[in-house]
Amino acid sequence: MSLKWTSQLPATLVNRAPGILKRPLGHVPFVLKANLIRPVLEYLFRDHARGGELDFLQDHWVGISVLDLGLEFDVSFQGQWRVRPRGETSVRFSAASPELLLIAAAKEDPDTLFFQRKLAIEGDTELGLEVKNLLLGVEFDSLPGPVRLALDKLATLVMHSREPELAGQH
Numbered sequence: 001m002s003l004k005w006t007s008q009l010p011a012t013l014v015n016r017a018p019g020i021l022k023r024p025l026g027h028v029p030f031v032l033k034a035n036l037i038r039p040v041l042e043y044l045f046r047d048h049a050r051g052g053e054l055d056f057l058q059d060h061w062v063g064i065s066v067l068d069l070g071l072e073f074d075v076s077f078q079g080q081w082r083v084r085p086r087g088e089t090s091v092r093f094s095a096a097s098p099e100l101l102l103i104a105a106a107k108e109d110p111d112t113l114f115f116q117r118k119l120a121i122e123g124d125t126e127l128g129l130e131v132k133n134l135l136l137g138v139e140f141d142s143l144p145g146p147v148r149l150a151l152d153k154l155a156t157l158v159m160h161s162r163e164p165e166l167a168g169q170h
Contacts, residue, residue: 014154014161018068018097026070034083037073041081044138049077053137056130063092063123066100091123091131098158105155106140 048054057077063086065072072086095103099118102108110132113119121128140148 012161014098014157022068022070030073030085033071033073037075037083038081041075041083044143045077045081045134048134048137053134056127060090060124060127061087062127062131063087063089063094065092065094066097067094068096068098089123091121091125091128093128093131094120094122098161101151101158102155103135105151107155107159110135 042049045054054077059076059078061074061076061084063072063074065086074084074087074089076082095113095118099108099113103110103113103119110119114121121132140151143151
């Protein structure tokens with residue numbers, strides 16, 4: 001009995017984490033969130049920025065909504081990354097944190113999640129495709145070891161937490 005409980009504990013934690021984090025995250029001032037998001041973007045897309053591959057974002061805002069965390073922000077690249085609270089955007093990507101985690105860890109393709117209706121892309125379709133292709137161009141292996149390991153472990157937990165629901169689909 002206790003073996004079953006301990007084997008289900010990671011899945012339970014993964015499934016409940018967004019609900020636990022949502023309220024405290026809502027009390028964090030936006031400026032602090034932006035000061036965390038901006039350096040991540042700078043790191044992930046440093047080569048793209050040097051190569052002019054982010055020019056298509058000039059004068060456009062891309063919205064990100066992490067639905068289960070209540071986290072919404074917009075980003076733009078105007079020679080440097082800009083992050084602001086949710087506003088008018090050219091395109092908006094919306095998904096729950098597990099889906100975004102799977103994309104970040106290269107465990108799931110955004111197109112698959114889009115067609116499963118787990119990732120919504122609203123607004124300028126062409127810009128949305130360019131952003132999606134930019135995201136797919138980020139090499140998971142180029143992430144720092146500890147970040148890569150953490151993303152991989154969390155994504156694996158998400159995938160394992162869904163195994164019972166996937167088994168019920170057959």
